[in-house]
Amino acid sequence: MKEHVISPLSRIAIGLLVIIAIVSAIVNIIRGHVGHPGAFWIIILGFLLFLISKLSVILRKKWICFGTSLMTESMANVYRFGYWLMVAGILLTFVD
Numbered sequence: 517m518k519e520h521v522i523s524p525l526s527r528i529a530i531g532l533l534v535i536i537a538i539v540s541a542i543v544n545i546i547r548g549h550v551g552h553p554g555a556f557w558i559i560i561l562g563f564l565l566f567l568i569s570k571l572s573v574i575l576r577k578k579w580i581c582f583g584t585s586l587m588t589e590s591m592a593n594v595y596r597f598g599y600w601l602m603v604a605g606i607l608l609t610f611v612d
Contacts, residue, residue: 541610555608562601569595 522530544551569591573581584592 537607537611541607544610550609551611552608555605558605558608559602560605562598562603562605565594565598565601567598569598 569587570581572588572591573586576586578586581587584595587595
């Protein structure tokens with residue numbers, strides 16, 4: 517097995533943790549409870565990283581681009597990390 521490949525058991529465990537976090541967030545949203553409002557800054561940081569990586573493609577006159585195919589490797593990593601931070605920030609905002 518390669519180092520970067522996640523085992524099937526790990527995939528199931530990660531999937532269950534994400535499902536639990538999403539359900540908890542949905543319940544707190546319905547209740548109107550914001551557990552960690554400071555996590556909003558994590559969302560902002562993630563969006564800024566996403567925006568920087570997208571601008572690197574737009575500045576090369578590629579106005580429409582989906583995914584990381586037209587990005588350099590470093591900008592693709594910034595793009596993925598930005599998405600990760602946005603998702604993590606949204607979950608942290610509403611999870612107790």
